[in-house]
Amino acid sequence: MIYLDNSATTKPYDAVLQSFQKVSESYYGNPSSVHSLGTDSERLLSKARQQASRLLDVRTEEVIFTSGGTEGNNTAIKGIALAHQNRGKHIITSQVEHPSVIEACRALEKIGFSVTYLPVDESGMISIEHLEAAITKETILISIMHVNNEIGTIQPVEKIGEIAKKHPKLFFHVDHVQGYGKVPLKLSGSGIDLCTISGHKVHGLKGTGLLYIKEGTHLFPLLHGGEQEMVYRSGTENVAGAVSLVKAMRMTTESYATGKDHLKSLRNSMISFLQKKENIYINTPETAAPHIINFSVPGFKPEVIIHALAEKGIFISTKSACSSKKPDESAILIACGLGKERAESALRVSLTYQNKLEEIQLFCTRFNEVIDQLSEVMG
Numbered sequence: 001m002i003y004l005d006n007s008a009t010t011k012p013y014d015a016v017l018q019s020f021q022k023v024s025e026s027y028y029g030n031p032s033s034v035h036s037l038g039t040d041s042e043r044l045l046s047k048a049r050q051q052a053s054r055l056l057d058v059r060t061e062e063v064i065f066t067s068g069g070t071e072g073n074n075t076a077i078k079g080i081a082l083a084h085q086n087r088g089k090h091i092i093t094s095q096v097e098h099p100s101v102i103e104a105c106r107a108l109e110k111i112g113f114s115v116t117y118l119p120v121d122e123s124g125m126i127s128i129e130h131l132e133a134a135i136t137k138e139t140i141l142i143s144i145m146h147v148n149n150e151i152g153t154i155q156p157v158e159k160i161g162e163i164a165k166k167h168p169k170l171f172f173h174v175d176h177v178q179g180y181g182k183v184p185l186k187l188s189g190s191g192i193d194l195c196t197i198s199g200h201k202v203h204g205l206k207g208t209g210l211l212y213i214k215e216g217t218h219l220f221p222l223l224h225g226g227e228q229e230m231v232y233r234s235g236t237e238n239v240a241g242a243v244s245l246v247k248a249m250r251m252t253t254e255s256y257a258t259g260k261d262h263l264k265s266l267r268n269s270m271i272s273f274l275q276k277k278e279n280i281y282i283n284t285p286e287t288a289a290p291h292i293i294n295f296s297v298p299g300f301k302p303e304v305i306i307h308a309l310a311e312k313g314i315f316i317s318t319k320s321a322c323s324s325k326k327p328d329e330s331a332i333l334i335a336c337g338l339g340k341e342r343a344e345s346a347l348r349v350s351l352t353y354q355n356k357l358e359e360i361q362l363f364c365t366r367f368n369e370v371i372d373q374l375s376e377v378m379g
């Protein structure tokens, strides 16, 4: 089997599964319980928080554990909107955000907020000039992703952070779900107030993640109750999830250090294969993150190619997992102005450090076979 759908989700590392099992067995006490089983769990959770904060180079109290990217994005966006609406009701985001950002913004529009969805250029990039022009006295939040989940575009979040610093009244949130472990991002001193990370995109478990909340940033919590996670996320903590998340984050960071050139060479090999083929458009910009390659094969239904490849043991996707059940075109490619035909025929290959060059070569061979077979059937 060749798994090339790592932006949808990744296979958990063995060590992550082991740590989850070990902690679940030995530290099942509720961290809020006063007896020793509870305090042992509480201590382990604090240690996980410390380790996560060290990996991110932020303060321990600035990390809250969540169930993943969707929760992190909703907590950040709705949390800022509801807590600071008396200051203003305007939010800036982009047209190419993940649904967990776009739909959170749409929900806020229904209750009286106004949202600017910044357009993007052909490579999926927002313009800093557009962003600066969109800021008004009413703006309380900018939410821009780091790496796009469909085409891999890296947004200029460092520059946006500098702009955000000049507007101390607004908050800046970054969806770092696709960037973490692949494209480094400095948080402290960056102007970023909130940053979302998801565990299952970095070989952690589904249902794990964290949200960085810069000290002094106040949010209206989505979940009220026992006031766990600095009051921002009530509910008995998932200690095993937090410990396993930190393990996945550390292992992915180590893979970055030793494997970033390898990842780039896999990508380059895939791109040069695609470039040589006729009737294929590469949608991923040259400057994109090293793990996402998006391309269109006009005239072919992407689902048909995906099923044909899956029969040969190769797994890739159309668009992103969150919207790929809808038979329509990619909203991201439409926003990039690449046209309906390309938007309806897009495929995404997404890599991880564990992928091997031989797997890419085999993908290329099988892809050629599939296209030849389908061309014959179509006459």
Ligand SMILES: Cc1ncc(COP(=O)(O)O)c(C=O)c1O
Pocket: 007, 008, 067, 068, 069, 070, 071, 073, 098, 100, 145, 147, 148, 149, 175, 177, 178, 198, 199, 200, 209, 320, 321, 322
């Ligand atoms: C950019 C981006 N943000 C957020 C999410 C949502 O993360 P999760 O699946 O952990 O809820 C995803 C998942 O595909 C994503 O790619």
